[in-house]
Amino acid sequence: MKTIHLAVFPADGIGPEVIAASRQVLRKLEQLHAGVRFECREFDWSSAYYHQTGAMMPPDGLQQLEAGGFDAILMGPVGSPTIPDHITLWGLLLAIRQGFDQYVNLRPMRLLPGVASPLRNAAQHPINMVCVRENSEGEYAGVGGRVHQGKAREVALQTTVFTRSITERVMRFAFDYAQQHGHQLVTNVTKSNSMQYNMVFWDEVFEQVAAQYPAQATDQQLVDSMTARMVSQPETVELFVASNLFGDILSDLGAALTGSMGLAPSANLNPERQYPSLFQAIHGSAFSLVGKNVANPIASIWSVQLMLAFLGETELAAQLMVAIETVLREQRVRTPDLGGRNSTTDMTEAVCQALEAASAPARPR
Structure with a gap:
């Protein structure tokens, strides 16, 4: 037993x-x-x-x-x-x-047979996505504070924290998971066009980890255009790795696309x-x-x-x-x-x- x-x-x-x-x-x-x-x-x-x-x-x-x-x-x-x-x-x-x-916050998003998607042509756009979300730091690191509260010059700071070893390990998990479960494409979700320090760092680490998996196809998508891609071309999304905040938002969108938040599971690993x-x-x-x-x-x-x-x-x-x-x-x-x-x-x-x-x-x- x-x-x-x-x-x-x-x-x-x-x-x-x-x-x-x-x-x-x-x-x-x-x-x-x-x-x-x-x-x-x-x-x-x-x-x-x-x-x-x-x-x-x-x-x-x-x-x-x-x-x-x-x-x-x-x-x-x-x-x-x-x-x-x-x-x-x-x-x-x-x-x-x-x-x-x-x-690792692992969130599968799959449109199961018998469930209606809000997408108009869902049958033409099968949905079977996995979000690998960094779950321990990033935007939810809890670093920041407030000063001069209640005054006109009040300031609130919320600092995003990316650590090389922590960023590397979640990306390595994403690539290993993709290989183990037959995902052909790993997508890096970023916002490095406007966040020129932390997300540029994120992209660099992704490229370095990806180089250790030469047989694995990869691409990169800015988080705002990723929302459009998930809606208009969800069949092009297999597995994506994202920071804490981006993964949180995108996986909720994915749950809605697959029919209901009442169908959406997660694993904090x-x-x-x-x-x-x-x-x-x-x-x-x-x-x-x-x-x-x-x-x-x-x-x-x-x-x-x-x-x-x-x-x-x-x-x-x-x-x-x-x-x-x-x-x-x-x-x-x-x-x-x-x-x-x-x-x-x-x-x-x-x-x-x-x-x-x-x-x-x-x-x-």
């Missing part, structure tokens, strides 16, 4: 609902595969915890997670309309990303596995949907699929991806974000049924 130890954060808004759906899928996988067990320890660190304690997590939160021996972290969305977003983000999610050196990696749907906490049982759980369930793949559970990951694809392709169950009237519960049960069907032995003919 193999036991996978998970730290689970229901977090905020619809988080408890989509995380409950993800745990139901994990239980179904346990039933279908007797050799694996998921041991989950739930943490209540969240916006509600902040209202109780004045912090998003305890002062020794990272130490607790590190000492827990967790293989991975499964997290719901973080954020509340009653707390400024920078407090919730820096108090929990970014604290874990940076503290556990989760320097420490590839060296020195610390546990974190898996989370990229949609927000959506407080307007809380308690209505209408949130699409696929983004969180797909994040579980990314987690299984990262942990080396390739068979389970493949079966779960097939189940997700089957449910969406058949179009019998559709949550409101996909134009339907089904519930979170309906979608979760449909995925579990698809897993069961895929695992059933073939009938003799």
